[in-house]
Amino acid sequence: MAGDKIPNIGHLDKPENYKELLKADRGEDCVPCRVVGGGAFIGLAAYSYFSGNKQLEKQQTKILASKSMFGMRSRRFGIAGTSLGLVWLGIYRMFM
Numbered sequence: 001m002a003g004d005k006i007p008n009i010g011h012l013d014k015p016e017n018y019k020e021l022l023k024a025d026r027g028e029d030c031v032p033c034r035v036v037g038g039g040a041f042i043g044l045a046a047y048s049y050f051s052g053n054k055q056l057e058k059q060q061t062k063i064l065a066s067k068s069m070f071g072m073r074s075r076r077f078g079i080a081g082t083s084l085g086l087v088w089l090g091i092y093r094m095f096m
Contacts, residue, residue: 034094041090045083052079 029037056063056075063072 038090038092038094041086041093045086045090048086049079049083052082 053076056072056079060072063075
């Protein structure tokens with residue numbers, strides 16, 4: 001029968017190093033891909049910052065009336081931190 005013979009596959013005796021496989025699989029992006037990707041992150045950061053602050057201004061009376069532990073300053077800091085993180089990702093995407 002055809003299934004009786006076990007093929008001799010020498011490369012399966014020793015598994016390949018996964019680190020080398022990952023290095024070989026990693027491809028470099030072209031410059032336009034990096035610019036578009038980084039620009040997308042930076043654009044998202046700008047949108048997040050401006051729309052977040054606009055929403056905070058609209059909701060300021062409700063936030064202050066709620067006596068929440070998180071006031072306006074901490075919320076602005078959160079929006080700025082998120083935006084800075086996205087800017088950092090955009091710069092990393094472009095140049096790293």
